Amino acid sequence: MYVRDLTEDDLLSVITPHLPHAEGVIVPSGDDCAVIPAPDGRYAVSTDMLVEGHHFRRDWSSGTDVGWRAAMQNLADAAAMGAMPRTVVVSMGLPGNLPVSWLEGFARGLAEACASTGCGVDGGDLVASETLTVSVTVMGDLERREPRLRSAARPGQALIHCGVLGRGCAGLKLLERGYTRETGVLPPTQTGLIDDFLRPKPPLAQALDACRENRIGAMMDVSDGLIRDARRMAKASNVWIDIRSSYLEQHVEVLIPVARRLGLSDPWEWAMKAVLTGGEDHGFLATLERPAERAWGPHTLALPEGFSRIGEVREAHAGGFITVDGRTVEYGGGWDHFQG
Template sequence: MSIAETGEFGLIGRIVTRLGTGEATLIGPGDDAAVVKASDGRVVASTDVLVEGRHFRRDWCGAADIGHRAAAANLADIAAMGAVPTALLVALCVPVGLDVTWAEGLADGLTAEAGLVGAAVVGGDTSASPTLTIAVTALGDLRGAAPVTRDGAQPGDVVALAGRIGYAAAGLTVLSRGFRTPKLLVDAYRRPAVPYHAGPEAARLGATSMIDVSDGLLQDLGHVAEASVVGIDVHSDAFDLPGQMRDAAKALGVDPYQWLLAGGDDHPLAATFPPGVTLPPEWRVVGSVHDGSGVTVDRKPWTGGLGWDHFR
């Protein structure tokens, strides 16, 4: 059955039945607005939009996969502020001929990813559109902590990374070349594995700055360097190169460090910490902060691509 046959309110009804309830949800879907508990008295908010053909392709990803990706892109931003995600609002613009089961699968993916952090989809909107578009707003709770921003890095700090990097970019290259394996890389593109808990953890450890790496490590660290008025050097020998990634790079004629340093969509968290801080195993040091500006690799300018730019 198409969405045109279901109708707007039939579509909403089908989606709402698939949405869970988070611990911060006081009033969920069904009223003019949702009510979400903010025990801290402050609300962290972020929004992101995914457009078919620009951010995803339905022949590469299932509906649930796209739901996971849409939720992860926003939930990671909340974690990167040192906050705990509490709720998602989703606006869905769809072609009227789209099968309603696709929208249900999308709702399942959004719900499952939000559930990983105890959050829920609490409302949103729908509209007809010739281009399938998903706009998500995420809310979060700092729970008494100070937000960790991009402008606090200091010379002498170490740069550390939590989460995997380069996997999703490698998976995108594999898919764009018409292949469906290695499964490890393709699955990483379809569903990010975001270390959400590492954001609040970094705040407790005294992180001086933090960012969600969504568009490429060098590009996103460049935002930190600019905001903090410092230079950042990334150490190439700090990165593990999995065998499947190495093999895929060789087969496709790609420098794997292009995936590691400039690839997006894995959503690891990058943070700077004062020297001497003992970091848990999931945080690995990948660079250092110094007086200066910009981002270098092994103290040299990086000559490859920097990362994703919507308008480039």
């Protein structure tokens, strides 16, 4: 059965039984708006789209994968602000030849990802469209904390990160070369990379716990690649961010067997580049206040659970916002929808 065989109301009745509600929902989905309590008096709001062919391919991703990813990338934006995701609304443009089973899988993936943090799915919209498109908007509860801004990095703070780097990029490369999670050709360490690309797993709870500790300066989620996103933080904060490549080794090492499998001439260089510029990992980049006694060498700085140190924040100087080991990086790096 395909989308074109059902009415909009029929399609909604395929989706809605799977969806969780926000805690304390006042008016659930089904009326002109849902009404949700805002205990803090403020919401952190963010929206992101996924477009078939640009963000996912149906021969690579199941409906459940796309639902999961659509939710997770928004939940990560809320957590990156220090906000607990409370609810999302989901709009979809559906081609008539989309199997209804895909849509039901999508609803399950969405629900699974949201339920992992107790977030509801409390509304949305369905329209017919030539291109399969998904747009998710999240509302996050700041729980009386100050929002964690990109502009709050200060010289002297440590640059820290929680989550994976380069795994999504490596998974994408494997898919592009025709490998899948199922073929049985890849060892589990490498199918794990494909799985991380198809279903990103941002460490939401660790990011939120770090915000509760109150030592975080700036924070953002890394969706377009470490260098590109760190540059956004450096610009917003008017600081120089220096990334130390030796702190990234654990991320680089796991990618080297992939580079070998792909037959690349310099596996280390490719793996490091994937770590520095690969997008869609949805880890959290943050800066950490330096303790008063200045005891903050790599072994003495107490980091929030799950975070590791990857560099430092310095006073801005002309021309250089992002460096790796003190050197400017030649490539811009990172994902851009509008540049090849």
